[in-house]
Amino acid sequence: MTDDETLYRFLTTKLKEAGLPIESLPTILDISRSTLYRNMKGTVRMSPDVQARFASLLNLDAADRQTFDRLADLVTVDPTLVEARHILDGFVFGEPATTQAPENQRFAVYDTDTFLRTSAQMYTRIIELATSDGATTTVRIINCTTEVPFRSVISFVDDLLAQTNATIEHLLTLPNNDFAAMVSVITRLIPLLRFNHYTVHYAEAPILDPHQDAVFANSVSVEIEHGKETTLFLLSFLKNDLSSCLVTTNHHVIDFFRHNYDAAKSCYEEALVDFADVGFYTDTLASLEEGRKVALIKPNFCYDRIPLGVYDSMIARTSAEQIADAQTKLAGTDSDPMIIIELMLGTVERRVASSQTNRHIDVCSVHGLTELAQTGRISDHMDFIPSFSADERRAILTSVQTRLNDPDDPYTLYVTREEIFANGYLAMAIEDVGVLFEYDQDEARRGIFTNLFIANRALTEVFMDYATNHIPQTRAMSPEDTNTFLTNLIESIA
Numbered sequence: 001m002t003d004d005e006t007l008y009r010f011l012t013t014k015l016k017e018a019g020l021p022i023e024s025l026p027t028i029l030d031i032s033r034s035t036l037y038r039n040m041k042g043t044v045r046m047s048p049d050v051q052a053r054f055a056s057l058l059n060l061d062a063a064d065r066q067t068f069d070r071l072a073d074l075v076t077v078d079p080t081l082v083e084a085r086h087i088l089d090g091f092v093f094g095e096p097a098t099t100q101a102p103e104n105q106r107f108a109v110y111d112t113d114t115f116l117r118t119s120a121q122m123y124t125r126i127i128e129l130a131t132s133d134g135a136t137t138t139v140r141i142i143n144c145t146t147e148v149p150f151r152s153v154i155s156f157v158d159d160l161l162a163q164t165n166a167t168i169e170h171l172l173t174l175p176n177n178d179f180a181a182m183v184s185v186i187t188r189l190i191p192l193l194r195f196n197h198y199t200v201h202y203a204e205a206p207i208l209d210p211h212q213d214a215v216f217a218n219s220v221s222v223e224i225e226h227g228k229e230t231t232l233f234l235l236s237f238l239k240n241d242l243s244s245c246l247v248t249t250n251h252h253v254i255d256f257f258r259h260n261y262d263a264a265k266s267c268y269e270e271a272l273v274d275f276a277d278v279g280f281y282t283d284t285l286a287s288l289e290e291g292r293k294v295a296l297i298k299p300n301f302c303y304d305r306i307p308l309g310v311y312d313s314m315i316a317r318t319s320a321e322q323i324a325d326a327q328t329k330l331a332g333t334d335s336d337p338m339i340i341i342e343l344m345l346g347t348v349e350r351r352v353a354s355s356q357t358n359r360h361i362d363v364c365s366v367h368g369l370t371e372l373a374q375t376g377r378i379s380d381h382m383d384f385i386p387s388f389s390a391d392e393r394r395a396i397l398t399s400v401q402t403r404l405n406d407p408d409d410p411y412t413l414y415v416t417r418e419e420i421f422a423n424g425y426l427a428m429a430i431e432d433v434g435v436l437f438e439y440d441q442d443e444a445r446r447g448i449f450t451n452l453f454i455a456n457r458a459l460t461e462v463f464m465d466y467a468t469n470h471i472p473q474t475r476a477m478s479p480e481d482t483n484t485f486l487t488n489l490i491e492s493i494a
Helices: 005-017 022-031 033-041 048-058 064-073 077-091 119-130 145-161 181-192 251-266 276-287 308-316 320-331 338-357 366-375 390-404 439-446 455-477 479-492
Strands: 106-108 116-117 134-143 167-173 197-203 218-224 229-236 243-248 272-275 293-297 360-365 413-415 426-430 434-438 449-454
Touching: 005 033, 005 048, 005 064, 022 033, 022 048, 033 455, 048 434, 064 181, 077 181, 077 455, 106 119, 116 119, 116 145, 116 426, 116 479, 119 145, 119 218, 119 229, 134 145, 134 251, 145 167, 167 181, 181 197, 181 434, 181 449, 218 251, 229 251, 243 251, 276 338, 276 426, 276 479, 293 455, 308 390, 320 338, 338 479, 360 366, 366 390, 366 413, 366 479, 390 413, 390 479, 413 479, 426 455, 434 455, 439 449, 455 479
Parallel strands: 106 243, 134 167, 167 197, 293 360, 360 413
Antiparallel strands: 106 116, 134 218, 218 229, 229 243, 272 449, 293 426, 426 434, 434 449
C-alpha cells in the first residue's frame, strides 16, 4: 500500500469512528472539496493549519496524532504543482521567464503540390501575405495548449499582432492534469490581451481532446483577404505524426472550415469580460465571493478592504458637482445615477461581511502599500473618485492591522518586499469558482474593468496553493515584520 493510500485509509477510518461524514469536512476545515480530496489522497500536502484542524476535529490521542503527522509528512507534493509555483513567481514578480524557444516544427504542406516546410517558413509566408497592402487577417485557434504547439503558436501570434491588426480568436481548454502546463498557458496568454483584437473563449471540458490526434483538435486557421481573393492556411498540429498545413483559395473548403469552427465555438464561453457598469461588476464579485475563500494578489488593497466609514467620510467632504460626475460615470448606461453609490456601497458591505466569515488572503507589496499611504490611491483607483485623505488612509491601514491581529478574524495579509505586478495586473482566485485577472489598469481607472475570467477549479487551486503555501514561506515578511511595517506606515502619514 502506498503512503497516500495509507493516509486516506487512516483518515477515513478515524472519520467513521468519530461519526463524521466526509461531506461535512470542507465547511468544517474551511477548504474546498477538491483540496480536501487531494489532501486526503496525498497528492497535495496539507497546510499546517488544515492538519492541525483535522487532528483536533478527530480528537486524536497522542499515538494517533503521531501516526497522522508521520503519514502527512510522507506525502509527496505533485511536482507539477511545485513547478507551477515558480512559474507564478515569474508572473507575479516580473522575473525573466525560463521557457524554451519554440521548436521549428516540420509540416507537410498541401498547396499546389505537397511539400515539406518548417513552421518558421510557414509563419514567414503567412506574415508576408498578412502585411501586404489592403490585406485583412482572421486567425482562429483551437486549443494548441500542449507545450510544443503552444510555444510555437503564441510566438507566431505575438509577431503577427505586432505587425498587423489581425483579429484572433482562441478557443481554449486547459491541461487540468498538469498544473505547471496550465499556469504556463495562462501566464503567457495574458500579455497578448493588450491587443484589442485578441479574444479568448473558454470551455472547462475539451470539446476536442487536445491530447489526441483528432482533426482540428490542435489547429490554427489563418484566413487572409487580399485583393479579390481569400487564402486559407490551416495548420494542424499532430502529436504522434507529421503536422500538416493546407493552403487553399477554394471558397468551398474555406466555408467548410468556418462551419466546423463555428460549431465548436458555440460550446465555448467568452472569457474576456468588460464591465463598464461598475455597480454590476462589484455586485458580481460580491455574489461570487459569498461563502467562499478568496485570495487576491495585488500591489495594494481592493475596494472591499476600505472600511465603510472611510467612504462616508469621503462623500461628506466631496462637492455636489464631483458627486454628480462620479454618479454619472459609475452608473454607465444601465444603472440609475441617483442610487448607484448606495448600491455600490451595499455590495462592498456584502464583500466585507463575506471576508469576516470566510478566509480572505491579500498578497500586497511594500511598494504598493507605501504608494497607497503616500498618495491615497489604490492601484486601480478610478480617476473620478477623490484620493483618500490622510485621516482616511490611517483608518484604512489601522483597520487592516486590527483585523490582522484578531485571532478570530479569518482575514490574512501577506506583504512582500519585492514589487508585485508592476505591469498593473491583479489576480483574484475564488474558491471552487475560478480565477479573475484584471489586466488593463488604464481602463480600470476610467471605470471600465477589463478582465479575463477562467472558471476552472484546478486553476483556482493552483493560485490558492501559491497564496497559502508558497508566498508565506518564500516571499512574505514575517507576521512581526508585517506589524512593524504597518505601524511605521501609519505613523508616516502626515
